[in-house]
Amino acid sequence: MTDTRGSLAVETLLKLVLVLVAILLIIEVMQAIVGTIVGLLQPLLMLAILGLIVLWLLDQL
Template identity: 70%
Template sequence: MNDSRGALDVETLLKIILVLVAVLLVIEILSALISGIIGLLQPLVMLAILVLIVLWLLDRL
């Protein structure tokens, strides 16, 4: 039986962990940016929906 356990070097494992942490940071930053953009656009979208409802009720749509 060929046991390949422990075949990775410590440096390789550290590089893998570093890449995973970098990916996690990028995901967190993108999440914050997207939620910020949506937070800014939310009142505008709600206002547009309100205007459409009022126009529909007044038969102007």
Template identity: 80%
Template structure:
């Protein structure tokens, strides 16, 4: 039986690490953009919920 543990080349491992780091950076950027959008839209969403609850209580909905 041939032992193939550790058969990955160093360049392959470096490429894999580079891809994972790039993926983490993309996730961080997307998270920052989504967080900003939610931060901007949060008061509007809260106002919409307040209006919907008010209309429901007044039987207008």
């Protein structure tokens, strides 16, 4: 039986690590963008929910 551990080239491992780091950076940027959008829309969403509750209480829905 042949031992195949360590048969991966250093360049291949480096490329794999770089791809994983790039994916993590993309996820961080997307999280920041989505967080900003949600942060801007949160007051509008809360006003919409408040309006729906008031309309429901006044039997307008």
